[in-house]
Amino acid sequence: MNAYRAKPLKYPWPPMLYLTSILTAILAGRIAALAPIPSPHPLLLPSIGFAIALIAVTLDIWAVRTLMERQTPVLDSGCARYLVTCGPFRYSRNPIYLGYTLFTVALGLMSGNSWFFVAALVSLAATRLLAIPSEERHLEARFGFDYEHYRKRTRRWF
Template sequence: MNAYRAKPLRYPWPPLIYGAAIALALAADRLVAPMPLVAPNPVLLPIIGFALALLAVSLDIWAVKTLMERQTAVLGTGCARHLVTCGPFRFSRNPIYLGYTLLTLSLGLIISSAWFLPAALIAAMTAQWSIIRCEEQHLEQRFGFDYECYCKRTRRWI
């Protein structure tokens, strides 16, 4: 199979990874020991959490919309037709995963649980190691020099 037809992933893992991280954080908070976040004003954390969740969802929608407008694969199970370097992809090579990570952190702020911080970190590291690496190999094989130039000017996360 050549690089023009090869798919980076067989299954859409990102939602499963982040969903599992959220489930584990909730389980740890309920079953192991609650680790509440402390703020000077108890209303402050949920407000920041909702604002962060709004930012995360907006970032994901913007990224998906940008990919769809450029007529390329949104899920990692499809072959990329075009190298997308506009929209949120100007600032991050992985804005969708960044949005998932921010959403996981925002849930921790909303329910005031510190378990979501390590959960988001582990989910991001798992995505980096198991998903992003494969997607980057696919894009490098597919777009070569153009992708290498894009990598030099755009950070992987933020």
């Protein structure tokens, strides 16, 4: 594949997809609340949600820092300069999207709004369909065999 043809995305879809789904979940929760999430203790689910949110934010910060240290664009609309396979990218090919998804789930647990779980699934599916194929074509065109080897040994999510 020609590296010129396999350009990165022109628009950073994933952050906007997740932001839109979070705002939609908030609105949907106000208009048509789903059944509440059962919990044996009133603080259990918010506490679990808070812990997941901390993990998600930490994962995103680690991933962004790793990209910046390697002088690689954080937004998927920039052309990759290096194939980053260290830090969280050692364990997941998409740690930032994983962090976004975990954070959306955490918001659902903290707020008790079940629409956040729907939002997380929809955003994950949309990211998988709209952003990831283009990113993977771009990385394969730029880094060839190195990217193929990385893709074979590193899972997409975890």
